[in-house]
Amino acid sequence: MRKKSIRATVFMLLLVSIFSANLVSAGATQIGLMYTGVSSLSSSLTISTSGGATCTGKASVRSGYTVDLTVELKKDGSTIKTWTSSGTSIVSAGGTYYVASGHSYVVTTTAAVYDSNDHLVENPDKDSLVTYY
Incomplete structure (x- = not known):
């Protein structure tokens, strides 16, 4: 029973980290490009x-x-x-x-x-x- 709980927790942390990475990359695409001149x-x-x-x-x-x-x-x-x-x-x-x-x-x-x-x-x-x- 304890192994299932640990697996579920690790799985949820993995999902949260993937979701967070997608949010960061989505936000980055909305930032305009910087130009020199x-x-x-x-x-x-x-x-x-x-x-x-x-x-x-x-x-x-x-x-x-x-x-x-x-x-x-x-x-x-x-x-x-x-x-x-x-x-x-x-x-x-x-x-x-x-x-x-x-x-x-x-x-x-x-x-x-x-x-x-x-x-x-x-x-x-x-x-x-x-x-x-």
Whole structure:
């Protein structure tokens, strides 16, 4: 009888440790990636009832870095329109493009970040939420 109790206790401790490890790893995936030059990166997409897709991408870069920003509107996974901008501090790009109904759309913003020696240090991207129109 005592062996069953010890086995049950060990089994429960094992389950608790596995569950705790899963919670820690799940929490870790929710922490944003840290970048060297980029302090924030965003993409947004809104589509009006008439099909006007307003696309915006924005990057904030730390002092001493520059960014080449590319904002792509994608229809069913393929790029249909691109906007670009470059600069320091806060850089944004985008515009409005009329789209056809019956498709899924997403905006991808990519930031090519360069240090003061003009070396590429990172190239993160960020997708907007997918919008079905």
